[in-house]
Amino acid sequence: MGPKEIIKDIYLVGSSDITDSKDCSIYLLDLGELVLIDTWAGTSVDPIIHNIKELGLDPGNLSTVVLTHCHIDHVGGAHELKKRFGVRIIIHDLDAAAVETWDKNLTGASWYGVNFAPLPVDVKLTKDEELLYFGTQKVVCLHTPGHTQGSISLYLDKEDKRVLFGQDIHGPFFAEFGANMSHWQKSMETLLALNADILCEGHFGVY
Numbered sequence: 001m002g003p004k005e006i007i008k009d010i011y012l013v014g015s016s017d018i019t020d021s022k023d024c025s026i027y028l029l030d031l032g033e034l035v036l037i038d039t040w041a042g043t044s045v046d047p048i049i050h051n052i053k054e055l056g057l058d059p060g061n062l063s064t065v066v067l068t069h070c071h072i073d074h075v076g077g078a079h080e081l082k083k084r085f086g087v088r089i090i091i092h093d094l095d096a097a098a099v100e101t102w103d104k105n106l107t108g109a110s111w112y113g114v115n116f117a118p119l120p121v122d123v124k125l126t127k128d129e130e131l132l133y134f135g136t137q138k139v140v141c142l143h144t145p146g147h148t149q150g151s152i153s154l155y156l157d158k159e160d161k162r163v164l165f166g167q168d169i170h171g172p173f174f175a176e177f178g179a180n181m182s183h184w185q186k187s188m189e190t191l192l193a194l195n196a197d198i199l200c201e202g203h204f205g206v207y
């Protein structure tokens with residue numbers, strides 16, 4: 001399977017079907033500069049670059065990687081992208097320490113049997129809602145704890161559609177990863193109130 005267009009300028013470039021069985025769903029936004037939402041567990045950097053090129057886009061325009069939370073199947077490729085393309089890494093403050101200190105347990109890396117390296121973070125989100133702008137396109141980052149303390153969801157309005165990126169909002173919920181069901185319930189209410197048209201999920205695809 002190759003990369004898929006979801007709507008204009010929004011693509012699925014990696015997933016357990018497209019790149020590696022360990023990988024989460026990896027979304028690419030073409031907003032004048034290229035923005036990735038999440039990365040992969042381990043070794044998928046070349047397939048991802050290949051898929052970006054296959055879409056007719058230049059991986060050299062990758063500027064930003066937004067990490068929805070600290071788990072290895074979402075953050076494992078960020079280090080390599082920073083090294084190759086100098087991308088800016090954005091993650092919520094509450095999940096930043098796990099990737100900065102390379103916490104094998106909180107990132108789930110020991111669980112996945114994957115090696116990682118401390119990841120320098122450029123922007124730590126601290127508010128319930130923060131806005132990112134790429135050209136004139138607004139992307140909203142919402143703090144949606146539950147799966148982990150620092151989980152975020154993103155949405156943007158494009159082509160009359162509201163597209164929501166809710167990566168691991170389905171769980172699982174493990175106390176050792178900082179899961180909290182009452183936080184999760186509140187986060188789900190916030191996300192449902194968005195009335196999104198398209199949900200781009202973390203492991204189960206696009207709805």
Ligand SMILES: [Zn+2]
Pocket residue numbers: 069071147168
């Ligand atoms: Zn996760």
Ligand SMILES: [Zn+2]
Pocket residue numbers: 024071073074168202203
């Ligand atoms: Zn995941």
